[in-house]
Amino acid sequence: MGSITNQTQLFRSVLFVPATRPDRYKKAIQSGADIACVDLENAVALGDKDMAREQVIRFFTMESDLKIQRALRINELESDHGIKDMLMLLALDRLPDIIIIPKVQSAEEVVGFCQVMAPSHKTIRIMALLESPKGLENALSIAQADGVVCLAFGTADYSAAVGSDMGWDALHYGRGRLVQAAAFAGIHAVDGPWLDIEDNEGLLHETRRVSALGFSGKVAIHPRQIVAIHRGLAPSSEALSHARRVVQAYEQNCGGVLVVDGQMVDMPVVERALKIVAAAKGV
Numbered sequence: 001m002g003s004i005t006n007q008t009q010l011f012r013s014v015l016f017v018p019a020t021r022p023d024r025y026k027k028a029i030q031s032g033a034d035i036a037c038v039d040l041e042n043a044v045a046l047g048d049k050d051m052a053r054e055q056v057i058r059f060f061t062m063e064s065d066l067k068i069q070r071a072l073r074i075n076e077l078e079s080d081h082g083i084k085d086m087l088m089l090l091a092l093d094r095l096p097d098i099i100i101i102p103k104v105q106s107a108e109e110v111v112g113f114c115q116v117m118a119p120s121h122k123t124i125r126i127m128a129l130l131e132s133p134k135g136l137e138n139a140l141s142i143a144q145a146d147g148v149v150c151l152a153f154g155t156a157d158y159s160a161a162v163g164s165d166m167g168w169d170a171l172h173y174g175r176g177r178l179v180q181a182a183a184f185a186g187i188h189a190v191d192g193p194w195l196d197i198e199d200n201e202g203l204l205h206e207t208r209r210v211s212a213l214g215f216s217g218k219v220a221i222h223p224r225q226i227v228a229i230h231r232g233l234a235p236s237s238e239a240l241s242h243a244r245r246v247v248q249a250y251e252q253n254c255g256g257v258l259v260v261d262g263q264m265v266d267m268p269v270v271e272r273a274l275k276i277v278a279a280a281k282g283v
Helices: 022-029 046-055 057-061 080-091 107-117 133-137 139-143 155-162 168-185 200-213 223-233 237-253 267-282
Strands: 013-018 035-039 069-073 098-101 126-130 148-153 188-191 217-220 258-260 263-265
Touching: 013 022, 013 223, 022 035, 022 057, 035 098, 046 057, 046 080, 057 069, 080 107, 098 107, 098 148, 107 126, 107 139, 126 139, 133 139, 133 155, 133 168, 139 148, 139 168, 148 168, 155 168, 168 188, 168 200, 188 200, 200 217, 200 223, 217 223, 237 258, 237 263, 237 267
Parallel strands: 013 035, 013 217, 035 069, 069 098, 098 126, 126 148, 148 188, 188 217
Antiparallel strands: 258 263
């Protein structure tokens, strides 16, 4: 029987808040999201980025008893503002829990970033945002780069790059490639946002579908989306009940042949059941 990988920190929801809106920082921390991310990239106009960089420090020094990971999305590494963001990070005593790097196209970009950070910060946790055909083509090597704990799919930018719409069929291949790479590396996979903040039913439906593909979570662009995302990622009561029976049979059987609900059960089924039960404990 194989080993079981246990990823203890949840990546179900990543809530983005503009770095230029410090009035929303506390709400983001209290939103119930697994990860609250202040955004220095798309959510900030070019003329406001220097000011936003000064304001964002406040987000990481705010005290809270809530268990939430705090993330920062920096600008594209090869841009002037990306370089300024790296200089800011070098000056920090402690890095954000997660650094989200946008528009990653190769593992070398991640390696280079970690080398720049190394003199000040040895431990770095990165969410690599794949938003282009080249990035998706290199997903496997990016996923295996040191420091990468999650791949995220930039659905809007990817759709624009390939000339597709953002419907399920158009993005199905890209989602599959990203999930496969993340699974191979044993890291998380996070899907892009549902853009209609008034349509929670649509969000719930899409979240259930990406969960079935193997995604760990989904980006949120408004706090009201968090509940629907967590619901969509949670196993159904029937699936959870079956998974618990599989786990119980596995623990009692000590490696022999398993039969649960009249069906033969092998180790991949056991691993899937263990993940379902573990995820339910974290909800």
